[in-house]
Amino acid sequence: MPSTNPKTYDSTTPRKVAFLGLGVMGFPMAGHLALAGHDVTVYNRSAAKAKAWTDEFKGRAAPTPREAVAGCDFVFCCVGNDDDLRSVVLGDDGALAGMKAGAVFVDHTTASANVARELSAAAKAKGLQFVDAPVSGGQAGAQNGMLTVMCGGDAASFESAKPVAMAFSRAFTLLGASGAGQLAKMVNQICIAGLVQGLSEAIAFGQKAGLDMEQVLEVIGKGAAQSWQMDNRGKTMIAGKFDFGFAVDWMRKDLGLVLDEAKRNGARLPVTALVDQFYADVQQLGGGRWDTSSLIKRLK
Template sequence: MPSTNPKTYEPTAPRKVAFLGLGVMGFPMAGHLALAGHDVTVYNRSAAKAQAWTGEFKGRSAPTPREAASGCDIVFCCVGNDDDLRTVVLGEQGAFAGMKPGTIFVDHTTASANVARELSEVAKGKGLQFVDAPVSGGQAGAQNGMLTVMCGGDAKAFETARPVAMAFSRAFTLLGPSGAGQLAKMVNQICIAGLVQGLSEGIAFGMRAGLDMEQVLEVIGKGAAQSWQMDNRGKTMIAGKFDFGFAVDWMRKDLGLVLDEAKRNGARLPVTALVDQFYADVQEMGGKRWDTSSLIKRIR
């Protein structure tokens, strides 16, 4: 979290909440909940990370998801993948085992639409509510409390969770039933993959042509070619700096979810499939943890 927190929190009644998963996204997201005045209990697979969080924010930690979720109104979660999600949700020590009837589970993991539907059904059987709510905005968005959140699930559960989740969001939107949030995140990643490849090719072409690409981007960034990626990654792509941001490994995981879903629904994604293989090339170059804008490394 930045030393000076610029976020202005919407007034809302304090809630007893849990946050499961304190990675680069979850740590600041849980922090914003605490700063907004909510009663926060955190859980992380590595207890040291949970201890670091309680050292920085007002709140407590619990040794299991079940204990973290006990007595809460809303349980938030942000872990790595489908299997991680099932691990913290299901089983004797999972969050569902500790949640009282009516509690809402809000999952910010970028996972499959299938696991969202699966866990939603399990939740209903236990008298709980489940909202799939993957995020966009990256680590900076999490730190600044300005994430865009795409939700699927019951409208009433969504409306209850929304004012609390706005502690770390700039937009928190219901897009349909269970799974819709995850599907919308897939659309987001499809768009980003193609855009970053196009930006990479444009910058590489301009540099080969001998253009001052910082000047070129400044000019074309005022026209139809403008994008978040151009504004925030163009200069670093020119400079060959990639030791920050959304990692290539994470993008490949997300694109794997996209391509699996496309096999199920029959969508044709030729560019996305190609860019996924380009990211595989970047991994082979040692760029597993480089920012996704490192696609340009393949062609420079």
Template structure:
């Protein structure tokens, strides 16, 4: 049961596009915070289920509704939030005659929480500006648990004025909603985040595998070193499940490979050298070959046992 309390932000008319494992609870926090929410999902049954969960009705006369297309969902919305799978999915819900841009009112803000490329963020920003609209790239960190608990970290790029319009509403599902610079800056910051996570998880996997081979009580070792300089979120939340070989939760390997692909593509463009990240990306490819496409990213340790 969600017990989160919400700040008294005035009710706004908003839309949410994409009700996956992240978007579904994010949209729910907006509803619980008192906003008038219209949702769209490619599979309409999910939109209907969302309305039933958050209002007990699927009718169109309530403050929470579902729409058949992104264009219909965004009509009358001051703010549009989006969280889909990749660049192509993002273009499919934003562009075209049934896309969000076709239905948004002048001055409305689209906040995109998809982890996508910096290039598509800049592309959609430019197209939005040409239409008199606003676009903020705002990928998130915190995973499914962060979305469910309303405790996501959000990294934003775009115009500061549009960011400031979105922030009070987006805090319904965020613990931090931070402006980092021009269009694309949010996506680039998320890439930095994923580089860090990949290295941390691989280091933790090697450490646990080494400790096991040495005959150590690894849960006890993790308790001890978790109080020192080796401490990290990954150690605190994934260390003991890695020892136990449990990977049926969290951020899937397939998603991490998508994200690291974005990272490596951007590195080719900007000249950054990422030898460890490129190697760990291939380690994740090994996990996929082992049948672990939907395992948590901490499953890297499976290669070492």
């Protein structure tokens, strides 16, 4: 969390909530819930990270997901992948074993649509509610409490969770039935992959042509070529700085989900598949933890 928190919180009834997973996204997201006045209990696989969170924010840590969610109205989660998600939701120590009847599980992990549907069905069988709610906005969005959240699930569950989730969101939108949130996040990642590759080629081309690319981006950024990637990554790409942001390893995980889903639904994604292989090249260069804008490194 930034030392001075710029987020202003809408007045909402304080609720008892849990947050599972305190990575680069979950740590500040859970922090915003606490700062908004909610009663927060956290769980993290590494107890040290949970202690760091409780040292910084008002709240408690629990040793298992089951214990963290006891008595909570809402359970929020942000972990790594499908298997990580199952590990905190299912089983004797999982969240579903400890949630009270009618409680809502809101999952912010970028995972498959299939696991969202699987866990939604498991929740309903126990009289619980599940919303898949992957986010866009990156680490900065999480820290500033300005994430865009794409949701799938039951409308009543969504509406009950929205006022609480707005503590870390700029938009929290229902897009369809269970799995729709994950599918929308896949659309988001397809868009990003193509945009970053196009921006990489444009900057590399302009540099080869001897242009002042900061000046060029300033000019074309006022026209039809403008994008979030250009505004937020153009200058760092020109400077060759990539030690921040959304890691290539994470993007490859996400694009793997996209390409698997495309095999199931028959969508043709030739550019996305190509950019995924370009990211594999960046990994081979040692850039697995570089920001996704590091695609330009292949062109140097």
